[in-house]
Amino acid sequence: QKEVEQDPGPLSVPEGAIVSLNCTYSNSAFQYFMWYRQYSRKGPELLMYTYSSGNKEDGRFTAQVDKSSKYISLFIRDSQPSDSATYLCAHGRGNQGGKLIFGQGTELSVKP
């Protein structure tokens, strides 16, 4: 079993839709959680970072963490064609930082 599971998609939605992207993880040692956006043939770009269970909002993006269920989500409101990219969840252990464990990534396409 992979430490982090993420549905690879592809996910196609119309412009303006609310998008829900999800990851599950198996290791209780994970203490912080990130979402990265990656455009084709580019490096990942950090979108959201959170330590705790609950919601964190930044503009059109909301990250949700449920540590009891080992489940994290990213919601995108009013999706735009420019949001078309691969979304990667990433998990880190402990408060010393260090390596991130990534999900496979979900490919999102927002159609105008």
Added chain:
Amino acid sequence: DTGVSQDPRHKITKRGQNVTFRCDPISEHNRLYWYRQTLGQGPEFLTYFQNEAQLEKSRLLSDRFSAERPKGSFSTLEIQRTEQGDSAMYLCASSFRGAASTDTQYFGPGTRLTVL
């Protein structure tokens, strides 16, 4: 541009050749990470440095791979005797880890390696 930079952006080589990649982190970031990403997969950790010290190395990293960060600034990743299975995007990330910081990693554009 004050982000992470990587050079070259693309490298095509023949099987058995050695290749070296360079990463320049964000100024004053004390941690530098190397990851590898194959098509349709998320990045996979290879190794990381805090200043000059290599703190962790993946068990998946064969002896053909070596990384250095001699002065605690830029880093190089060398692959010796390349194999076709080494074809991937090699990503570098940097972060600042201090007493109160969160070690948020910022990625460079990557070096795409193709081994023929």
